[in-house]
Amino acid sequence: MKTIYLAGPEVFLPDAGEIGQRKKQLCRQYGFCGLFPIDSEIQMADDHENLGYAISRGNEALIARADIIIANLTPFRGVSADAGTVYELGLARGLGKFPAGYSNVQQDYLQRVWQAFGDGPLSAQSAGEIRDRQGLKIEEFGLQDNLMIEGGIRAGGGLFTTHDARPEEIFTDLTAFERLLQQLQSRP
Amino acid sequence: MKTIYLAGPEVFLPDAGEIGQRKKQLCRQYGFCGLFPIDSEIQMADDHENLGYAISRGNEALIARADIIIANLTPFRGVSADAGTVYELGLARGLGKFPAGYSNVQQDYLQRVWQAFGDGPLSAQSAGEIRDRQGLKIEEFGLQDNLMIEGGIRAGGGLFTTHDARPEEIFTDLTAFERLLQQLQSRP
Numbered sequence: 117m118k119t120i121y122l123a124g125p126e127v128f129l130p131d132a133g134e135i136g137q138r139k140k141q142l143c144r145q146y147g148f149c150g151l152f153p154i155d156s157e158i159q160m161a162d163d164h165e166n167l168g169y170a171i172s173r174g175n176e177a178l179i180a181r182a183d184i185i186i187a188n189l190t191p192f193r194g195v196s197a198d199a200g201t202v203y204e205l206g207l208a209r210g211l212g213k214f215p216a217g218y219s220n221v222q223q224d225y226l227q228r229v230w231q232a233f234g235d236g237p238l239s240a241q242s243a244g245e246i247r248d249r250q251g252l253k254i255e256e257f258g259l260q261d262n263l264m265i266e267g268g269i270r271a272g273g274g275l276f277t278t279h280d281a282r283p284e285e286i287f288t289d290l291t292a293f294e295r296l297l298q299q300l301q302s303r304p
Numbered sequence: 305m306k307t308i309y310l311a312g313p314e315v316f317l318p319d320a321g322e323i324g325q326r327k328k329q330l331c332r333q334y335g336f337c338g339l340f341p342i343d344s345e346i347q348m349a350d351d352h353e354n355l356g357y358a359i360s361r362g363n364e365a366l367i368a369r370a371d372i373i374i375a376n377l378t379p380f381r382g383v384s385a386d387a388g389t390v391y392e393l394g395l396a397r398g399l400g401k402f403p404a405g406y407s408n409v410q411q412d413y414l415q416r417v418w419q420a421f422g423d424g425p426l427s428a429q430s431a432g433e434i435r436d437r438q439g440l441k442i443e444e445f446g447l448q449d450n451l452m453i454e455g456g457i458r459a460g461g462g463l464f465t466t467h468d469a470r471p472e473e474i475f476t477d478l479t480a481f482e483r484l485l486q487q488l489q490s491r492p
Contacts, residue, residue, distance in 0.1 A: 125440070127441075128440040128441040128442075129439075129440065129441075130435070130439050130441075132441075167445060168443065168445030168446075168447055168451040168454075168455060169445075169451070169454075169455050169458055169459075171451055171455070172451050172452050172454075172455020172456060172458075172459065173455065173459055175452065175455075176452075176455075176456065176459060193382065193383055193384075193417065193420070193421055193436070193440070194381065194382030194383060194384070195381055195382065196381075196382070196384070196387035197387060198450065199384035199385060199387070199390050199449055199450040199452070199453060200450035200451065200452040200453070202387050202390045202391050202394070203390050203391070203393060203394040203450070203452040203453055203456060204394060204452060205391060205394065206390070206391040206392060206393065206394025206395040206396075206397075206398065207394040207395070207397055207398040207456065208394075208398065209394075209395055209398060210394065210395040210396065210397060210398015210399040210400075211398040212398075229381065232381070233381055247318075248381070251317075251318050252313070252316040252317065252381070253315075253316040253317075253318075253320075254316075255356065257355060257356030257357075258356070259356055261387055262386065262387040262388035262391070263356040263357070263359055263360050263388065264360050264363060264364075264387070264388040264391040264392060265387060265388070265391055266356075266357075266360075267356060267357050267359070267360020267361065267363075267364075268360060268364065268391060268395065270357055270360075271357075271360065271361055271364060
């Protein structure tokens with residue numbers, strides 16, 4: 117049975133354990149074994165900083181064990197995906213794991229960045245030269261986030277999908293997640 | 305001569321090429337060959353989305369060639385590092401490259417997240433149970449960003465340093481970058 121590392125910002129939710137169980141249950145339903153970040157047994161550390169490093173080592177070990185990563189790339193506290201999830205996707209790609217990802221927000225990266233950091237109407241900007249209020253270039257590739265993310269998934273022959281979840285279910289809606297499991301199950 | 309992939313959000317600056325040259329010049333000064341993301345020759349693509357993927361492939365190829373990554377992890381458009389840079393750090397770690405990183409902001413992650421997403425005085429919160437206005441847990445490990453970032457650098461035996469740059473030089477100050485080059489040069 118293939119194992120899937122379940123990367124995503126769900127670990128920060130008040131009901132992190134419950135959503136982890138729901139994701140693992142769906143994995144089983146499609147014939148996979150899901151590994152949720154907080155599954156790894158963390159040894160008690162003698163201070164907070166060491167506990168952070170211990171969690172990191174535990175998660176890296178789970179990724180090393182997994183065959184597949186499904187990264188929840190829904191924007192988290194800002195315009196991009198959760199930084200930990202993005203790191204884990206890169207690590208999984210470097211380790212040759214099968215990369216899959218989803219976002220519960222369908223609005224593209226350019227639109228989201230412009231909404232938060234743009235100045236005036238986006239339609240008045242020149243294509244290929246769109247910059248935020250600080251003069252920093254905004255990517256215009258029609259992608260969902262920084263190009264390295266979807267680019268890496270594509271280069272690894274992986275899967276990426278989006279779904280427009282209701283705002284109150286943005287971190288808990290599993291429609292796109294389940295769609296990926298269906299696609300993974302039907303692969304040879 | 306060892307090669308260093310120079311990951312960071314400098315690629316979005318109006319003077320991206322110039323800062324790339326400055327970083328590569330510093331690399332040469334310390335006996336390294338720097339590879340800047342936009343150095344890879346991108347074939348003309350037939351549409352914007354394909355250009356995005358082509359840049360991603362070019363950057364992944366540079367990282368595969370490099371011995372070392374130095375990631376500029378300064379917060380970018382929000383509380384965390386640039387998503388592309390974080391992906392590249394993870395990829396480099398997965399490929400067994402030597403990981404190094406720096407941030408030009410010394411304030412820790414908890415303080416930054418609280419400032420942007422907290423509610424009321426931070427001092428009134430209970431240790432180990434700090435959550436943002438949406439109820440999402442905030443990491444309390446005394447680290448500079450999501451724990452996977454510094455955790456991965458440490459697990460890879462790498463280097464991480466911070467420097468408090470002036471706000472107007474947050475993306476161009478090379479003090480911490482040069483400190484890493486010095487440390488890399490003195491390694492056996």
